[in-house]
Amino acid sequence: MKKGLTIIFALMMAVVSMAQERRVSATMYGEFKPSVITFTDGHKSSQPLTNVFLKNSSLLYFKGDNVMEATMDNILAVDFDDRHFVTIDKKLAYRVAQVKENELYCVELFDQETYERNIRNNINFSNIDFLNMNPSSFQNASVDIVGSTTTVDMNNEEDFKLPVFRHFYMRLNDNWVKVHERDLGRVLPKEKKTMMKRIMAQPNFSWQREESLKQLLEAISD
Secondary structure, three states, X not given: OOOOOOOEEOOOOEEEEOOOEEEEXXXXXXXXXXXXXEEOOOOEEEEEEEEEEOOOOEEEEEEOOEEEEOOHHHEEEEXXXXXXXXXXXXXXXXXXXXXXXXXXXXXXXEOHHXXXXXXXXXXXXXXXXXXXXOHHHHHHEEEOXXXXXXXXXXXXXXXXXXXXXXEEEEXXXXXXXXXXXXXXXXXXXXXXXXHHHHHHOOOOOOOOOHHHHHHHHHHHHO
């Protein structure tokens, strides 16, 4: 790839044998897909095998047989067949909705600490850091690049969901704002704050519900 991509090894999914096989997937897509990368200098690069690493919402790509993690400083946007991503604070955020010139974006991040705590509370699975394995660890582990992006097969009896948290942002008048009452309240004019409070008063409103946030975006974009 062009400039902006460093040769940083990243492990997304590992199959590790302990008492039994346990498979972990921490990418947005179940398989690597083509994408078009737009760099901050305007240059575009098409890549055949790419994915989004949920540990830090960075871009992954293949270089030969190795999976690499891109340096996000120079990446402006990434387009997959189903989603348009932009870089916010060095993280890939996908577009959820657009109303006029305003947009709603979402960053999905895997919470490793929560995952490890859940593992300790549910099954005997300790001393495994599947996202920070050294290459030498592959002597006892094999890479699986095809799998679910939202579940973990821990015991072949039921799926154990990965703790992936969503963080929403709005682009309002070309400025990025975190989607939260306090942050939006700082930038919205008085009449828009009133519209926001009306949406918030709806019984099914949630700051984590896409439909709620879409309604909010529409209300403050009129």
